[in-house]
Amino acid sequence: MSDTALAILARYPELGKGKTRLAQGLGAGLTLDLYRSFLQDLACRFQGWQYDVIWAYTPAEQDFIACVRSLIARPDEPVRIVPQQGPDLGTRLHNVFQETARAGFAYTVLISSDSPQVSRQIIERARRALDDADVVLGPAEDGGYYLIAMREPHDVFSAIPMSTDVVLDMTIDKARQQGLNVQLVDTLFDIDTRSDLQRLADLLRADATLAPATAACLHEIDKRGFLS
Numbered sequence: 001m002s003d004t005a006l007a008i009l010a011r012y013p014e015l016g017k018g019k020t021r022l023a024q025g026l027g028a029g030l031t032l033d034l035y036r037s038f039l040q041d042l043a044c045r046f047q048g049w050q051y052d053v054i055w056a057y058t059p060a061e062q063d064f065i066a067c068v069r070s071l072i073a074r075p076d077e078p079v080r081i082v083p084q085q086g087p088d089l090g091t092r093l094h095n096v097f098q099e100t101a102r103a104g105f106a107y108t109v110l111i112s113s114d115s116p117q118v119s120r121q122i123i124e125r126a127r128r129a130l131d132d133a134d135v136v137l138g139p140a141e142d143g144g145y146y147l148i149a150m151r152e153p154h155d156v157f158s159a160i161p162m163s164t165d166v167v168l169d170m171t172i173d174k175a176r177q178q179g180l181n182v183q184l185v186d187t188l189f190d191i192d193t194r195s196d197l198q199r200l201a202d203l204l205r206a207d208a209t210l211a212p213a214t215a216a217c218l219h220e221i222d223k224r225g226f227l228s
Contacts, residue, residue: 004127005105006051007096008042009084010113011035012062025194030221037217038116038191040071044213045120047072047079051127052105056096058084090157097153109149111138114190116211117203118146125185134180139168141189154180201227 011018013036016028023031046053047068057064060083069075082099084092093110100108109126111118122138126149129136135156138147143165148156156175160167175182191200200211201218208215221227 001104002050002052003105004051004107004109005054005100005103006046006049006123007054007056007082007100007108007110008046008113009056009093009096009110010039010042010064011058012064012067013039014062019192021193022191022197026197026221026226030224030226034197034214034217034221035113036071037213038113038211039067040213041116041211042111042113042118043068043071044073046123048074048077049120051109051123052080054080054082054096054100056082056084056092056099056110058092060084089162090160093148094153094155094157097150101153107149107151109136109147112146112190114192115140115146115188116191116214117200118188119210122147122186122188129183129185132181133183135171135175135182136185137168137171137182138185139187141187142192143168144190145171146188146190147185154178156180197221198227 013032015032019031019035055064064081065079068079085095086092096110097108107127107130109123126136126147130149130151136149137145140146144167156171160170172182189196191197204211204215204218
């Protein structure tokens with residue numbers, strides 16, 4: 001077991017569930033294909049890597065282990081999962097950190113599944129930053145964050161209006177009010193809207209290796225006229 005957990009926050013891919021803003025333009029089927037490609041890229045990039053991958057998934061009743069195994073080249077590899085618990089996103093995030101602390105991990109890096117281009121190098125930078133920082137954040141361009149890393153399960157989530165453009169700033173303020181040292185790593189963009197999807201398509205046309213499954217899915221979406 002590594003001393004570091006890489007937790008990936010994910011939703012079980014279901015038709016008509018999740019990515020609702022994208023689905024308005026793409027339709028439910030293509031949106032499902034796209035999200036599965038996000039999960040496949042993340043699973044293949046990090047499964048069997050130097051840090052222990054833990055999938056924090058929802059809904060709890062779904063067979064998420066089978067889902068992950070269907071996405072990776074070596075389905076016999078162990079898959080660790082933990083269901084998300086709590087009535088809101090902030091509580092669920094906090095519970096993930098509490099779970100990894102109970103499991104004995106000294107460091108936890110948690111990422112969303114909405115930025116399939118996140119690299120191993122960014123995760124390593126976040127982990128190294130924890131040598132000095134209490135809280136490490138990967139800012140998202142929409143004012144949130146796609147990555148949060150901590151050594152201990154500090155509550156930097158309560159009373160934060162998640163999914164708004166003030167999440168990052170309020171989280172930094174909340175951490176500093178507790179006397180915690182905060183550091184930032186690379187800024188990325190989440191894929192929530194059609195313009196985000198276009199940016200990702202342009203990025204992957206230049207370098208498909210950043211997220212090959214997503215690049216292939218976007219190529220099919222482009223052929224159907226959904227991208228410029």
